Every structure is written in C-alpha cells, then in structure tokens.
Amino acid sequence: TLLSAAVSFGCTALFAFYNGYLGLCFHSVWHGSICVFYLLLMVIRGIVLLDERRNRTRPEAQRHRCRRQTFLISSVVLLMLDLALIVPISMMTVLDRPVSMGLIPAIAMAAYTTWKITMASIHIARQRRRSGGNLLAAELRTVNFIDALVAILTLQNTLIMVNRAKADESAMLPVSAASSAVIYVVIVAITVRMLQKGLSETSGRRA
Numbered sequence: 084t085l086l087s088a089a090v091s092f093g094c095t096a097l098f099a100f101y102n103g104y105l106g107l108c109f110h111s112v113w114h115g116s117i118c119v120f121y122l123l124l125m126v127i128r129g130i131v132l133l134d135e136r137r138n139r140t141r142p143e144a145q146r147h148r149c150r151r152q153t154f155l156i157s158s159v160v161l162l163m164l165d166l167a168l169i170v171p172i173s174m175m176t177v178l179d180r181p182v183s184m185g186l187i188p189a190i191a192m193a194a195y196t197t198w199k200i201t202m203a204s205i206h207i208a209r210q211r212r213r214s215g216g217n218l219l220a221a222e223l224r225t226v227n228f229i230d231a232l233v234a235i236l237t238l239q240n241t242l243i244m245v246n247r248a249k250a251d252e253s254a255m256l257p258v259s260a261a262s263s264a265v266i267y268v269v270i271v272a273i274t275v276r277m278l279q280k281g282l283s284e285t286s287g288r289r290a
Contacts, residue, residue: 087202088223091230092128095121113180116170120233123164127157127226131219150218154281157222165274168233168267175240176263178256193242196234203231218281225277229270236266 099121106115134153138146174180206224239262243255 087206087227088128089132091227092125092132095125095128095230099125111181113171113174116167116174119167120164120171123160123167124226124230127160127164128223130157130160131223135217135219154218154222157219158278158281161222161226161274161278164229165271168270172236172263172267175236176260178240178244178259180240180244193238196231196238199234200231203228218284222277222281225273229273232266232270236263 099118102114102121103118105111106113106118130153134149138149141149171180203224207228209224240259243259
C-alpha cells in the first residue's frame with residue numbers, strides 16, 4: 084500500500100501542477116478546483132509517507148502514538164478534500180466542464196479508470212479482512228478508493244461532453260446530476276465511516 088501510495092503521490096503531483104497551470108493560464112475555475120483536489124490528495128499521501136518513513140527508526144510504542152497524531156491531522160485534510168470536491172462536481176453536474184479530447188483518449192481514460200477502481204477495490208477488500216493493522220495504511224486505501232470514484236465521475240462527464248449533441252444535452256443533465264450526487268454521497272459516507280473506525284481504534288489504544 085505504501086509503495087502504491089508513493090507512485091500515486093508522484094502522479095498526483097503532476098496532475099495538480101498541470102491543472103494549476105491551466106487554471107492560471109485560462110482563468111479556468113474547473114482546472115483550479117481540480118488542482119486544489121489533487122493538492123489535498125498529495126498532502127494526505129505525503130503526510131502518511133513521511134510519517135511511515137520516520138517510523139522505521141522509532142520504538143513500537145512511539146510508532147502507535149505518531150500514527151494516531153498523523154491520522155488526526157490527515158483526517159482534517161480529508162474533510163477539506165470532500166469540501167473541495169463540491170465545486171468540480173457541481174460543474175460536472177451541469178455539464179459545465181471544459182473538454183478538449185477526442186474519443187480515443189477518452190477510451191484510454193476509461194481503461195485507466197477501470198484499472199484504478201479495480202486496484203482500489205482490491206486494497207479495500209484486503210483491509211476489511213484484517214481486524215487490526217496499520218491505521219495509516221487503511222487511510223491510504225480509503226483515499227485511493229475516493230480518488231478512483233472521482234476518476235469514474237470525471238470519465239462519465241468526459242464521455243458525455245465528447246459525444247453530446249445539443250439536442251441530447253437536456254436529456255443528459257438528469258443523468259449527470261443523479262450520478263454525481265450518488266457518487267458524492269458515497270465519498271462522504273466512506274470518509275465518515277473511516278473517521279469513525281479510526282477514532283474508535285485511537286480511543287481504544289489510548290485506553
């Protein structure tokens with residue numbers, strides 16, 4: 084999980100800076116909001132990876148204490164990430180996202196998104212089979228799953244924008260709004276569930 088998070092950290096940094104560049108050059112609210120989302124993802128992964136690197140030389144008791152502190156800090160960032168998603172998801176809901184790609188890149192994006200959600204689901208399934216384990220690794224798996232859900236939503240919106248016709252635009256608005264709302268509710272529910280479980284484990288270990 085940590086190795087996968089390290090790779091994802093690099094990819095996330097590239098996405099963040101690329102969207103930030105586009106947002107500044109074209110004064111794009113969409114690219115700016117996506118930049119904020121990826122920056123927050125990068126912060127969460129960076130905090131966890133830095134803490135786990137430092138934990139290599141710490142005693143076991145100190146590792147648990149540092150992980151609890153890091154979990155609380157990263158949880159606040161995760162809540163900010165959920166709030167940051169409101170702007171881009173709202174724009175996707177009303178089909179107000181700028182898209183400049185053809186069908187072939189969209190299909191490639193579909194394959195990448197499928198791989199992403201499959202790997203995230205595998206990691207989540209592994210975590211559910213473990214009663215304990217590394218609290219921060221579990222948080223990384225949750226963050227990866229949220230990232231995959233956002234990728235699904237972005238892919239759906241991209242395919243609609245690439246293939247839409249003016250006559251079909253009004254028909255696609257309800258579909259886009261409904262799916263966007265469902266996915267966002269799932270993201271918030273996953274976040275709340277992870278926070279509840281993490282805080283209960285933290286309280287239990289303190290006791």
